Amino acid sequence: MTIDSITEAGLEWLATGTGVLGSGGGGRPRIGRLRLQTLLDDDQYPDEIEVIPPEDLDPDATITSVGKIGAPSIGSEKLPKGDEELRALRALERGGDCSVDALIPGEIGGANSFAPLIVSLLTGLPVVDADAMGRALPKLQMDTFFINGHPVNCAVITDEKGNTIVYEDIDLPERFESLVRATTVELGGTAAYAYPILEGTFVKEYSVHHTLSLCHDLGRRIHEARAANEDPTEAVCDVTGGRRLFSGKVMDIKRRHDEGFTTGDVRIDEMEGDRTLVISFQNEFLHAELDGTTVATVPDLISLLDETTAEPILVDDVQFGQRVDVVGIPAPDLLTTDEALSVVGPEAFGYDHGYEPLGTSCIGGERSGSGGV
Amino acid sequence: MTIDSITEAGLEWLATGTGVLGSGGGGRPRIGRLRLQTLLDDDQYPDEIEVIPPEDLDPDATITSVGKIGAPSIGSEKLPKGDEELRALRALERGGDCSVDALIPGEIGGANSFAPLIVSLLTGLPVVDADAMGRALPKLQMDTFFINGHPVNCAVITDEKGNTIVYEDIDLPERFESLVRATTVELGGTAAYAYPILEGTFVKEYSVHHTLSLCHDLGRRIHEARAANEDPTEAVCDVTGGRRLFSGKVMDIKRRHDEGFTTGDVRIDEMEGDRTLVISFQNEFLHAELDGTTVATVPDLISLLDETTAEPILVDDVQFGQRVDVVGIPAPDLLTTDEALSVVGPEAFGYDHGYEPLGTSCIGGERSGSGGV
Numbered sequence: 054m055t056i057d058s059i060t061e062a063g064l065e066w067l068a069t070g071t072g073v074l075g076s077g078g079g080g081r082p083r084i085g086r087l088r089l090q091t092l093l094d095d096d097q098y099p100d101e102i103e104v105i106p107p108e109d110l111d112p113d114a115t116i117t118s119v120g121k122i123g124a125p126s127i128g129s130e131k132l133p134k135g136d137e138e139l140r141a142l143r144a145l146e147r148g149g150d151c152s153v154d155a156l157i158p159g160e161i162g163g164a165n166s167f168a169p170l171i172v173s174l175l176t177g178l179p180v181v182d183a184d185a186m187g188r189a190l191p192k193l194q195m196d197t198f199f200i201n202g203h204p205v206n207c208a209v210i211t212d213e214k215g216n217t218i219v220y221e222d223i224d225l226p227e228r229f230e231s232l233v234r235a236t237t238v239e240l241g242g243t244a245a246y247a248y249p250i251l252e253g254t255f256v257k258e259y260s261v262h263h264t265l266s267l268c269h270d271l272g273r274r275i276h277e278a279r280a281a282n283e284d285p286t287e288a289v290c291d292v293t294g295g296r297r298l299f300s301g302k303v304m305d306i307k308r309r310h311d312e313g314f315t316t317g318d319v320r321i322d323e324m325e326g327d328r329t330l331v332i333s334f335q336n337e338f339l340h341a342e343l344d345g346t347t348v349a350t351v352p353d354l355i356s357l358l359d360e361t362t363a364e365p366i367l368v369d370d371v372q373f374g375q376r377v378d379v380v381g382i383p384a385p386d387l388l389t390t391d392e393a394l395s396v397v398g399p400e401a402f403g404y405d406h407g408y409e410p411l412g413t414s415c416i417g418g419e420r421s422g423s424g425g426v
Numbered sequence: 427m428t429i430d431s432i433t434e435a436g437l438e439w440l441a442t443g444t445g446v447l448g449s450g451g452g453g454r455p456r457i458g459r460l461r462l463q464t465l466l467d468d469d470q471y472p473d474e475i476e477v478i479p480p481e482d483l484d485p486d487a488t489i490t491s492v493g494k495i496g497a498p499s500i501g502s503e504k505l506p507k508g509d510e511e512l513r514a515l516r517a518l519e520r521g522g523d524c525s526v527d528a529l530i531p532g533e534i535g536g537a538n539s540f541a542p543l544i545v546s547l548l549t550g551l552p553v554v555d556a557d558a559m560g561r562a563l564p565k566l567q568m569d570t571f572f573i574n575g576h577p578v579n580c581a582v583i584t585d586e587k588g589n590t591i592v593y594e595d596i597d598l599p600e601r602f603e604s605l606v607r608a609t610t611v612e613l614g615g616t617a618a619y620a621y622p623i624l625e626g627t628f629v630k631e632y633s634v635h636h637t638l639s640l641c642h643d644l645g646r647r648i649h650e651a652r653a654a655n656e657d658p659t660e661a662v663c664d665v666t667g668g669r670r671l672f673s674g675k676v677m678d679i680k681r682r683h684d685e686g687f688t689t690g691d692v693r694i695d696e697m698e699g700d701r702t703l704v705i706s707f708q709n710e711f712l713h714a715e716l717d718g719t720t721v722a723t724v725p726d727l728i729s730l731l732d733e734t735t736a737e738p739i740l741v742d743d744v745q746f747g748q749r750v751d752v753v754g755i756p757a758p759d760l761l762t763t764d765e766a767l768s769v770v771g772p773e774a775f776g777y778d779h780g781y782e783p784l785g786t787s788c789i790g791g792e793r794s795g796s797g798g799v
Contacts, residue, residue: 144594147521148520148592215595215597216593216595216596216597216601216605217593217594217595218591218593218594218605219591219592220590220591220592221517221591222588222589222590224587224589228589232589232591232609232612232613235608235611236605236608236609239601239608
């Protein structure tokens, strides 16, 4: 089931659904969601956000992504002014001498799916029902555009004080990441972005399709399951093609902040048994090991869900004593090509083994009623 | 004596003169000078560089400075492509939507006085006989434009690979410094710059005047003194209003590279006596202590000269056994105001005492034959 607009009613569903695909990262959607709600309630702005399926995109359209970069935990404390992404967009149009026709989330997981919706209301630009990760991932080079050879032609970073930094003709996505990361640290740990300048044809081919619809659907199904006293974790597995890897209680969490990332690991013990799952993370959950045996790795998604409500739990919110379900969700096909695995596979994160897929993905598929009502 | 052009004959003088005002930093002019010589010899380009005195500047003219940033020792190994500053200038004109009428050195000391001369030959733009430091200093906020309240309206950093980063509306010069420093480290330790966008009226009031002429004159006088078997260190003192602080032999040098700077100290022992001078540096010599008593500090200039030739010795070139004269030169008036001292005084560099001036400066004065023939 695909959507052609997002209204106030859908925000709650989207927040839950993008949280699941955030794999513990992507930032808290709370602030973005409040801002969106305020705009939707304001008569100056439309009361729905136009969503266009990637298959309907004009091949010549100019598209960019807008969102936030930085450690999610800092983003919760360093409040935005509210116009950062819009200013980034306008600076990108000036710097790249272009006029943007549509927006796309850089990553669908977490808060970064809300940023384009806000800018859409402020500008009237539609949002493409797709994104460049099909989840959240910690580094800028890890998107399907750069993985598939798109140049870093133009990019903008802005902060709440009006500081604006424009990147032009950056030779490597990895350098773009290190440049922007260093700049973000100097700006206090978080910043807003707009990048790159994309053509419709490229977005049609190399974006992960229908992920806004997927998150909308996923969130709705979770909320419906809760209301019907059914198991909402089952709904997550049903909609995403995922599987319950483990259930237990959080026994330990190690979290540290360095070089703009939140890294560490969490230990979860079985309640009626003596098995232990350890999940390591860098902004997002990356790798799960059950009694020393790997059971899921990037680029497959690992999500921590509240055992009762299936509400996703962010890396920053994991605490001792939480009862959780751990779900593994097969990564979108665009993240499992050889080119992609060299950038987002386990070895790219320093693990000493290759990628063993969880199964066939439902992310980026046709959404022809898959898991729908 | 002021100059209205620079020809091939003057390059040697300029290299020596800017080396003295570089206070041990500002970079080696060797590469820039070779490039300049090549351009002057090439029929495609003019055979002299037009220099205009600041008093003749059109008040409405648009002016910017171009040069290099980074640790001087890295600049000697990471060779430039040659068009970095020109690309920075063009990106500044695009980003700032302006057309530059004249160039000005950001600092007169060392290699950064050569960069505008090269861009002048490539573009036909004249170079203003002035600069924004009257010497070399290690941080971007330490120039007379920012000290006197000029905004960081637009700035560009480029590297030899074509990477281009544009800074717009940066709220504080100190943030500009930290942003650019972090970016320069990510680009490999050195980069080229163009910034800010200045108006003629501002440059007339807040630049250090006639410093290209001063360096030209200073270099010529040193070379003439060598040829005449006179003491060239005397010529330095005569032209700059400086004074010989110490003579001796370099006994020890501690140099380290961190966060994009070269820092450390050098110990010099008297040959016929037992006094010791210790000079500490951060890219430039900052502070000289004779047997524990401060004898010169920033913003006054401290220059190490070869005892025989008065050829200036850079921080990077100091070695055990060198016989040297140490000269202290009074800082230009624009660096000794209260506003300036809060940015470039000893306390701004972490020394626990105030500024005690060496005397009245000849840098930035009228150059009405001062020290001339």
